Amino acid sequence: xxxxxxxxxxxxxxxxxCTAMLFGACVPNEAPDDRKLVSLNPSExxxxxxxxxxxxxxxxxxxNDVVSVTPTNVAVFGQLSEKALDEGIDSVRISxxxxxxxxEKCSGxxxxxxxxxPGTTASTxxxxxxxxxxxxxxxxxxxxxxxATAEERLDGNSVSVGKDSRLYLSAYLDDYLGKVLYTASQxxxxxxxxxxxxxxxxxxxxxxxVGLIYVFLPDLTTMDxxxxxxxxxxQKDHDLLTRYQxxxxxxxxxxxxxxxxxxxxxxxLDAGKDIYDLYRQTDTHPTDYTSYLMYREVMKHISxxxxxxxxxxxxxxxxxxxxxxxxxxVTYRELDADTITETLTLLAPKFSxxxxxxxxxxxxxxxNGDYSYYTTINSSDTTVGGAERTVIKxxxxxxxxxxxxxxxxxxxxSLLLANSLDQxxxxxxxxxxxxxxxxxxxxxxxxxxxxxxxxxxFVSESNLGNAFIVSD
Numbered sequence: 001x002x003x004x005x006x007x008x009x010x011x012x013x014x015x016x017x018c019t020a021m022l023f024g025a026c027v028p029n030e031a032p033d034d035r036k037l038v039s040l041n042p043s044e045x046x047x048x049x050x051x052x053x054x055x056x057x058x059x060x061x062x063x064n065d066v067v068s069v070t071p072t073n074v075a076v077f078g079q080l081s082e083k084a085l086d087e088g089i090d091s092v093r094i095s096x097x098x099x100x101x102x103x104e105k106c107s108g109x110x111x112x113x114x115x116x117x118p119g120t121t122a123s124t125x126x127x128x129x130x131x132x133x134x135x136x137x138x139x140x141x142x143x144x145x146x147x148a149t150a151e152e153r154l155d156g157n158s159v160s161v162g163k164d165s166r167l168y169l170s171a172y173l174d175d176y177l178g179k180v181l182y183t184a185s186q187x188x189x190x191x192x193x194x195x196x197x198x199x200x201x202x203x204x205x206x207x208x209x210v211g212l213i214y215v216f217l218p219d220l221t222t223m224d225x226x227x228x229x230x231x232x233x234x235q236k237d238h239d240l241l242t243r244y245q246x247x248x249x250x251x252x253x254x255x256x257x258x259x260x261x262x263x264x265x266x267x268x269l270d271a272g273k274d275i276y277d278l279y280r281q282t283d284t285h286p287t288d289y290t291s292y293l294m295y296r297e298v299m300k301h302i303s304x305x306x307x308x309x310x311x312x313x314x315x316x317x318x319x320x321x322x323x324x325x326x327x328x329x330v331t332y333r334e335l336d337a338d339t340i341t342e343t344l345t346l347l348a349p350k351f352s353x354x355x356x357x358x359x360x361x362x363x364x365x366x367x368n369g370d371y372s373y374y375t376t377i378n379s380s381d382t383t384v385g386g387a388e389r390t391v392i393k394x395x396x397x398x399x400x401x402x403x404x405x406x407x408x409x410x411x412x413x414s415l416l417l418a419n420s421l422d423q424x425x426x427x428x429x430x431x432x433x434x435x436x437x438x439x440x441x442x443x444x445x446x447x448x449x450x451x452x453x454x455x456x457x458f459v460s461e462s463n464l465g466n467a468f469i470v471s472d
Contacts, residue, residue: 055142055143056140056141056142057140058137058138058140059081059083059084059137060080060081060083060084060087060089060129060136060137060140061078061079061080061081061084061089061092061111061127061129061140062078062079062081063076063077063078063127063140063142064077064078064079064336064339065077065335065336066142066143066144066145067333067334067335068145068146068147068150069114069150069152069158069333070150070151070152071117071120071146071147071148071149071150072116072117072120072146073114073115073116073117074114074115074117074144074145075112075113075114075115075161075333075335076094076111076112076113076114076115076125076127076142076144077110077111077112077335077336077340078092078110078111078127079109079110079111079339080106080109080110080111080129084129084136085109087131087136088131089106089129089130089131089136090105090106090130090131090132091103091104091105091106091111091130091132092104092106092111092113092127092128092129092130093127093128093130093135094113094115094125094126094127095125095126095128095139096115096118096123096124096125096126096144097118097123098118100115100116100118100125102114102115103130104163104164104165105163105164105165106164106165107164107165107166107281110165110339110340111165112161112165112166112167112333112335112340113161113165114160114161115144117144117146119146120146120148121146122143122144122145122146123143123144123146124141124142124143124144125141125142125143125144126139126140126141127139127140127141127142128140152170153332156171157169157328157332158170158171158332159329159332159333160173161333162221162227162228162229163226163227163228163229164227166227166281167282167329167330167333168219168220168221168227168329169219169284169329169332169462171462172219172220172221172222172461172462173221173228173232175219175221175222175242175243175244175461175462176219176221176222176225176228176236176242177232177235177236177237178236178237178240178241178242178243180243180465181240181241181242181243181246182243182246182247182468182470185471186470186471187246187247187250188250189470189471190247190250190251190468190470191250191251191253191254194212194214194250194251194254194256195254195255195256197212197434197436198212198254198255198256199255200436201436201439201451201455202255204436204439204440204450204451205449205450205451206450208449208450208451208453209305209306209453210305210451210452210453210454210455211257211301211302211305211453211454211455212255212256212257212434212454212455212457213256213257213259213298213301213302213454213455213456213457214251214256214257214258214259214457214459215259215261215294215297215298215410215456215457215458215459216244216247216248216258216259216260216261216262216459216460216461217261217286217290217294217409217410217458217459217460217461218244218261218262218265218461219244219460219461219462220275220279222242222244222262222461223262223265223266223269223275223278223279224275224279243461243464243465244262244461244464247459247464247468248260248262257301259294259297259298259301261290261293261294261297264293264297265278265290265293268293276342277289277345278290280327280342280344281342282326282327282329282330282337282340282341282342283326283327283328283329283330283342284327284328284329284409284462285327285408285409286409286412287344287345288344288345288346288347288412289345289347291410291412291413291416292314292317292347292412292413292416294410294413294458295311295312295413295416295417295420296311298413298417298456299311299417299420302400302402302421302453302454305400305453305454306399306400306453308398308399308400309399309400309420309421310420311420312349312351312416312420314347316349316350316351317347317348317349317350318347318348318349318350319345319346319347319348320345320346320347320348321343321344321345321346322343322344322346323341323342323343323344324341324342324343324344325337325338325340325341326338326339326340326341326342327342353419354392354394354395354419356392356393356394356418357392357394357415357418357419389425389426389427389428389438390425390426391423391424391425391426391442392415392418392423392424392425392426393422393423394418394419394421394422394423395422396421396422397422397444397446398422399420399421399422400421400422400452400453400454401421401422401423401424401425401442401443401444401449401452401453401454402417402421402423402424402425402452402453402454402455402456403424403425403427403438403439403442403452403454403455403456404417404418404424404425404426404427404455404456404457404458405427405431405432405433405434405455405456405457405458406426406427406429406456406457406458407429407430407458407459407460407463407466407467408429408430409458409460410458410460411429413458414426414456414458417456422444423442423444425438425442425452430463430466432457432459432463432466432467432468434455434457436451439451439452439455440452
């Protein structure tokens with residue numbers, strides 16, 4: 001008997017946008033025609049009735065889909081019934097052939113389990129509801145296809161299924177295992193480049209206090225290796241540095257300021273925060289809370305040089321719980337984003353954003369569940385697909401001016417910074433080439449400054465190779 005599929009409030013990023021911390025100016029080459037403008041102040045929630053086709057079901061679970069990742073590896077996606085949840089079912093065991101048996105915990109009411117096929121033809125598996133190590137009910141049989149054409153994504157967005165039905169970008173594993181290291185000479189080159197850039201920055205400042213701040217955000221797997229399977233964890237050479245550690249150490253040896261978010265986030269975990277208070281469960285992006293923490297750490301350094309700059313506190317935000325459809329990890333894996341959902345804790349500001357910040361719009365590809373950011377230049381919301389930078393002015397002339405380089409994981413943070421300072425220049429997302437020409441162009445002319453007060457560079461661990469390009 002089918003269990004009743006509940007109606008899920010699919011609050012798209014339109015609702016996330018109402019926090020004003022999800023607005024940004026990541027500008028792709030052009031805006032697809034089928035993208036929909038999302039209001040900054042949505043008047044109602046989008047609600048969708050979930051009616052997903054499924055492969056097999058019994059009283060305890062439904063097998064919704066089997067997705068081929070490689071010819072001999074599949075991801076099995078299913079959901080627990082209300083009865084299973086009421087009876088305390090917490091995991092599912094997939095078995096087949098003579099030696100295949102994989103048991104993983106569920107994530108709420110769904111499970112995603114990676115299974116290797118025993119041969120080169122379609123295989124029959126059995127899924128068994130588990131309460132601890134106790135089997136409950138009869139096994140549910142289903143078929144998994146062999147697909148000779150299946151292959152990992154070529155765009156760098158391949159998604160692996162980790163422990164307990166958790167997803168992560170496959171590239172994170174190479175970062176965690178230290179397989180993408182810089183050589184000693186490359187580390188020296190990076191250190192020298194940053195040091196010389198900061199030296200030239202100070203020289204142009206002409207004695208004014210300025211700051212070059214690098215903010216590094218670790219991957220989810222760096223903060224929570226338990227997401228990885230035991231055989232992956234066993235490959236870790238604990239005497240080998242990761243590329244993240246190489247960069248943090250190298251730039252820490254210059255005059256530039258380094259904000260190592262691994263240390264900040266670990267303190268939050270040690271204080272009792274859950275990993276999903278810091279990172280999205282079904283998406284590659286950080287939560288509002290982590291975005292706020294990055295903002296707070298940057299403002300500490302800005303305030304140390306300019307006492308007029310004050311950071312918002314958590315008391316300036318209101319927490320709001322929202323259930324949203326699955327993020328990009330789900331869609332990259334070609335699973336059903338309508339049924340794999342997560343609950344977000346948003347930080348809705350109690351204060352008002354300045355008009356310059358409000359004039360940034362977010363566009364949502366509702367069909368693909370993919371969220372991209374565009375800037376606008378007039379009231380008709382004409383998109384500027386090729387804009388290299390966005391300038392946000394609050395007209396608070398007593399506050400510092402900053403130039404920000406970032407990737408998409410710092411969109412929330414950089415817009416909050418823009419609302420806290422005078423003039424903020426946001427470079428194109430993914431552009432990490434610090435330009436002192438730009439820094440000089442957007443100086444505070446009224447105060448006779450030759451360059452901006454602060455240059456802030458946000459880099460995620462998975463983007464280190466793009467941010468620090470070195471000689472072979």
